[in-house]
Amino acid sequence: MEDDWEGVGLRLLSSDDDNTLVLFSSTEELTEFRRKLAAYAGPKPAGQKDRSFAGFIDRIESVSTLEPRDRLGIRLLERGFTGATDFQDNEIYLVDIELWDFAGAPARRRKAEEIGAFVEARNGEVFDTYVGPSLTIMRVQAPGQALRPVLSVPEVALIDHPPEPDLEAQPVVEMALEDLPAAEPVSPDAPIVAVLDSGINAHPLLEDVLIASETFDTGLSAADIWGHGTKVGGAAVFGDLRDQIASGQLRKSVRLVSAKIITDDGQFYDRRTLPNLMRTVFRGLNERYGCRIFVLSLGDKKSWFERGRVGPWAMTLDELARELDVLVFVSAGNRSPRGGNVVEQGVTQYPQYLLEEANRIFEPSGAANVVTVGSLSHGSGLAAQHRDDAHVRAITAGPNEPSPFTRAGPGAGGITKPDFSDLGGTMLFSAVTRSLQSAPIVPEAGITTLNHDFVRQLFTSASGTSIATPLLARKAALLLQRFPEASANLVRALLAGAASFPDEMTTRLQAMDALETASVVGNGLVDPVKAVYSDDHRVIYFAEDQLDIDKFAIYRIPIPVEFQTGGKRTIRISLAYDPPVRRTRADYLGTKMDFRLIRGCPVDHISNFFRSHAGQESTHPDMPPRYDCDLKPSKTQRGGNTLQTGSITFTKDTLDYGNEYHLVVRCMGGWATDELRQRFAIVVELEHQIGVQLYARLRPRLRT
Incomplete structure (x- = not known):
């Protein structure tokens, strides 16, 4: 202690x-x-x-002294630095020098002054110094010969390049209509996204996209007075407008229906229960407009999620997703991590505070059949004017790190939540104002989207899981455009199969175990192109099916010779299903499903094995390890989720296992009745190294 x-x-x-x-x-x-x-x-x-x-x-495993290499920051490591000798004598480096919180502010200031004097005596320059209650940072430009000795100073915690400024958002935010690049018209058969929020205004860039605006309180207009819904709708249509404007072409990918369920002062209706309102809105928009994608970038911040239980709102969304076969995207919620006298901990304790109990997801984001979305940074959030200012600190170094405000799971019954993460902005620490700042105060810290008060300003910048949520819904719409008859389960499974952990995310969360990482970022960031298309070296199989309780299905997976040799190969399995739910039950889900990938075993043997275990176990039986592929995440980690994914990578030859593997999918009973047939979708991806022609080899075998 x-x-x-x-x-x-x-x-x-x-x-x-x-x-x-x-x-x-x-x-x-x-x-x-x-x-x-x-x-x-x-x-x-x-x-x-x-x-x-x-x-x-006896509790001390080992004791060692910090070496200079231990003080190298992540950006220097990425550039290949391994120790002090990598700093060249006469090369000039711009770095931040961070001191440990080894004593009070006066002592840390004296040490910073000593280091500054040492650097300046060797032709360096101190641009800026910040000494706070616990954080001490120096911005220094100096030759390598001046920096090498600093790496050995005990009070120095870290030396690293400063975060790179983001593409400036302010000029984009302030653009006028006549300055915009041409906008492609929306496809007449583009999927419709229903945004349940504060309304969506008739923005000039939405004139051919917004097909309906409805309000569910007769005393209110459909206009977006509060200003949240137009931002969400703009993100669903365009993604990050900074990227679109930089590309020279505005591309609209979806059509919108606005359902105003928030009053003009940002509150829910007093006279309607949320379960009743949800049923009215979902059924009405589904029947009138054929809406299959619903975005709820809202949460009840007075009712955070209790572990293992959900509220009536979440259960209603789970029921509607199942009954209507629709996709429901819900934001994980936001939290300003620190304030008051400990505001600096927003920088110094990131990302550990994402796992705090106070950072649990809000209702209704613990729901099992919906897609809950967390947020990732799009960059550092720094503007160009912050380059030489140590009083403004980035929390995230760059893209694809968890946003400092994103909330973490788990969800109902301990299932993994969020399901995915997408770009939603970041935060900065300002020593001048002693606060954590985000968009729109700092436009670079957010995603550029549509402004509800478009007469005054076309665009604004916004941060939050509420912006990440429509960005992921936009990717799901691309799938529905390609596969208009796909079930909600199939779209969820395809998204899971195309999700991954970017390198920046993995590096930032390396101190967390697999379960902790999943509770922050879910299955990771979705690549929409991978979700929609196979490739020459990457083939996707999928099936939609139903199973009775305590029954199983066996699918053959062809494994050509090209996939049995030749270096790194990966098989990835993704499963999605929509069980009945009941919040009064200790076990929220009425059924459970799981899968196993079997190799080197005759199909009759597999069938007999699983048939012999029918009715005996509530968990999936396991074949001997020599047959069972060891997928990651493990069967224990993924087993309770309604959206599951697991993969295995081979580097050695696997010729001994033959040209067929088998995928076993099982439905296990809970409190649901025996008459139930559980719907599900399964997606299998085989990926080899680029240059191996898998698709042409496997396409003729599709029907078998």
């Missing part, structure tokens, strides 16, 4: 989830610590069972 270290004259500077501690001593003698080590190493005191101070020292 921290008090134990203070008792031996050491100050705890940092602790990681893997139990690594960084400790600081103001003296080199470490007198009390050495005394305890010496006593521990000596003979046992008479009458004692253990050595002296064994309870303290």
Whole structure:
């Protein structure tokens, strides 16, 4: 514990989830610590069972001194730096030097001044210094010969390149209609996205897209007075407008229906229960306009999710998703991570605070049959004017790291939530205002979208999971455009099969285990092109089916010779189903499903094995390990989810297992009745290295 270290004259500077501690001593003698080590190493005191101070020292696995390489930041590491010697004598570097919180602000300021004087005496320059209650940062430009010795200063925590400024958003936000690039008309058969929010105004860029605006309170107009719904609708149609404007062409991908369910002051209707309102809106828009994609970038911030249970709102959405076979996209919710006297911890404790109990998802984002969306940063959020200002700190270094405000799961019954993450902006720490800032105050920190008050300004910048949610719904619309008859389960499974963890995300969350990572970012970021199309070296199979309770299906997966050799190959399986739900039950889901990938085993043997286990187990039986492919995430981690994905990668030859694998999908009973037939969709992806012609080889075998 921290008090134990203070008792031996050491100050705890940092602790990681893997139990690594960084400790600081103001003296080199470490007198009390050495005394305890010496006593521990000596003979046992008479009458004692253990050595002296064994309870303290036995818990220490190893002790070492921080080396210069331990102080290299992530951007320097990405550039190939491995130690102090990589700094070249006469090359000029722009870096941030961060000090440990080793003492009070006056002591840290003195140390910063000492380092600054050392650097300036060697032809360097200190641009800026910030000393706060716990954070100390210097912005320095200096030759390598001046920086190498700084890496050995005990009080220095990190040296790294400053975050790169983002593409400036302000000029885009301030653009006039006549300055915009040409806009492609929307396809007349483009999927319709229903946005349940504060309304959507008749923005000039939506004139051929917004096909209907409805209100569900007779006392209100359909106009977006609150200003949230137009931002969400704009993100669903265009994505990030900065990217579109930079490309020189505005492309509209969906049509919109606006359902105003929020009053002009941002509240739910007083006279309607949310379950009743949801049923009225969903059924009405589905019947009148054929809406199959619904976006709810809203949450009940007074009712955060209790582990294992959901509220009436979430259960109603689960029921509607199943009854109407529709896709429901719900935002995970937002939280400003720190404020007041500890606002700097928004920088220093990122991303650990994303796992705090106070950061759990809001109702209704714990629902099982809906798609819950978390947020990723699109960049650092810094503008060009922040380049030489150490008083403004980025929390995220660049794209695809979890947004500092995104909320984490799990969801109903411990299922993985969010399901996916998409771009939703970031935050900055401003030492001048002592606050965490985001869009629209800092336009670069957000996603550029449509402004509801378009007469005054066409565009605005917005941050939040409420913006990430329509961005993912837009990708789902691309799937429905390609496969208009696809079930909601199939679209969910295709999205899961095309999701991955970008390198930036993996690096930032490396201290978290697999379950913790999934609770923050779900299955990751979806690549819509991978979801929609096969490729020469990557083939996607899919099927939609139904199973009775306690029944199983076996699917043959052809494995050509080209896939059995030749380096890295991956098989990925994704399953989606929509069980009945009941929040009064301890087990929220009425059925459960799972899958196993079997290789090197005759199909009759597989069938007999699973038939022999029928009715005996509530969990999926496992064949001997020599047959069962070890998919990741593990069967335990994915087993309770209504959206599951698992993959296995081969690097060695697998010729001994033949040219067919088998996929077993099983439906396991819960409280649901035996008469139920559970719908599901399964997606299988085979991916080889580029250059291997898998698609042409497998296409003729499709019918078999």
